[in-house]
Amino acid sequence: MAVVLAAGMGTRVGADGNKAYLRVAGRSMVAWSIDTLTQAPEIARTVLVFRRGERELAQDTIAREVPSATVEFVEGGDSRHASEFNVLRHLAPDIEAGTVDVIIIHDAARPVADPNMFVTALSLAREFGGAIPAIPVTDVVRGGADVDLESLPGPGGLVRVQTPQAFRAKPLLDAYRAAERDGFEGTDTSSCIETYADVEIRTFRGEQRNLKVTYARDIAVAERLLTSREGPTPCSR
Incomplete structure (x- = not known):
């Protein structure tokens, strides 16, 4: 199953509210995801994590822009970590019953991610325990013990991690419960499970086009990428 996080703000991108609902190439970023x-x-199965007070906005947006999708809605928390824990608590009965085996986490602000990335993440997580996409970079970085530096060449083997990330559901739930007991809050999903779970996290090659819309200039780039991928925008079809 997949979780789309849409509970953040849009201050750096210049949005007055939640950037997940900014329209890019004819529809909101969350709808693209x-x-x-x-x-x-x-x-x-898909869960959309919405920001507190935005349930109606989330439901109306999906009903209007992706009417064929079946989506569950879960209220997010005050941070990314808290939002992830909220959705894990929502899914806990199914995780413990074994009906949810792997959870994919994706940022709504990455509207250009290809479907194959989700399938790859799901497959690797089922086989090994976890999977994260990464690309070589020369600036802000993350390095990890499980990163294959030869398959992801870059200066010093440094990489930038993307989403979708995927993890076996039970170790992920257990990790977040342990983090709550300790007052630990990770910067992303993998940082929490790496701290509290003994699972192998495989890194696979991400995509340069899978940008995260963070600044105003990123909107135009995402628009070009989506338009070239999809052809005419949904509004013009």
Whole structure:
């Protein structure tokens, strides 16, 4: 199953509210992410994590822009970590019953992610325990013990981590419960499970085009990428 995080702000991108609902190439970024998941039949269940007070906005946006999608809605928390824990608590009965085996986490602000990335992440997490996409970079970086430096060449083997990230559900839930007991809050999903779970996290090659819309200039780049991928925008079809 997949979780799309849409509970953040849009201060750096110049949005007055939640940047997940900024329109890019004819539809909101969150709608692009949800639509991509509908193209991956391996993913049977999708949860959208919305910001407190935005349930109606989230539901109306998905109903209008991706009417074919079946989506569950969970209220987010005050941070990324808290939002992830909220959705894990929502899913806990199914995780403990074994009906949810792997959870994919994706940022709504990455609207250009290809469906194949989700399928790859899901497959690797099922086989090894966890999977994160990464690309070589020369600036802000993250390095990890499980990064294959030869398959991801870059200066000093440094990489930038993207989403979707995927993890076996039970170790992920257990890690977040342990983090709550300790008052630990990770910077992303993998930092929490790496701290509290003994699972192998495989790094696979991400995509340069899978940008995260963070600044105003990123909107134009995402627009070009989505338009070239999809052809005419949904509004002009």
